[in-house]
Amino acid sequence: MHFSRRIEHCPMCGTRVEHRIPDDDNRERAVCPSCAHIQYVNPLNVVGTLPVWGDQVLLCRRNIEPRKGYWTLPAGFMELGETCEEGARRETDEEAGARIEMQGLYCVMDVVSAGQVHFFYRARLLDTDFNPGPETIEAKLFSEADIPWQELAFRTVKLTLERFFADRSTGQFGVHCADIR
Known part of the structure; x- marks a missing residue:
């Protein structure tokens, strides 16, 4: 390949x-x-967060390709000289302008066809004052019922959100792994 x-x-x-x-x-x-x-x-590492405020999650509408105009979790490519967690925090700040408290690794997904590994961390939002950067059209909170499922940018984001809402219903949050082919 x-x-x-x-x-x-x-x-x-x-x-x-x-x-x-x-x-x-x-x-x-x-x-x-x-x-x-x-x-x-x-493979390249993509790092990001699943930021939560009460019963809502933060999504960002992309202002760049691929999938411009679609919703995603704040994430991007990890840089040299940073850990996965540091990269996830940086991407959350760059894309959403959100202040967060990291809560641990949540999902690891191998995206073999793209030559990527996606790492998502659970995060607690410290407030709801967002200041999206140039890669984001808007940053917005969504309850589970209001997630724009048909407008999500990537399969990894959809799977992460699905697992989060399933885990939230049981109160048990583990680390999830998946292969996206």
């Missing part, structure tokens, strides 16, 4: 790479015929 992040040139010397299985490996890699550097392409 090839992803959109396919390497064409060596990041070390700029030579056009060959795609082949290196010795002592079992997967096709980008191998430089000039300097022998092997470039590995690994």
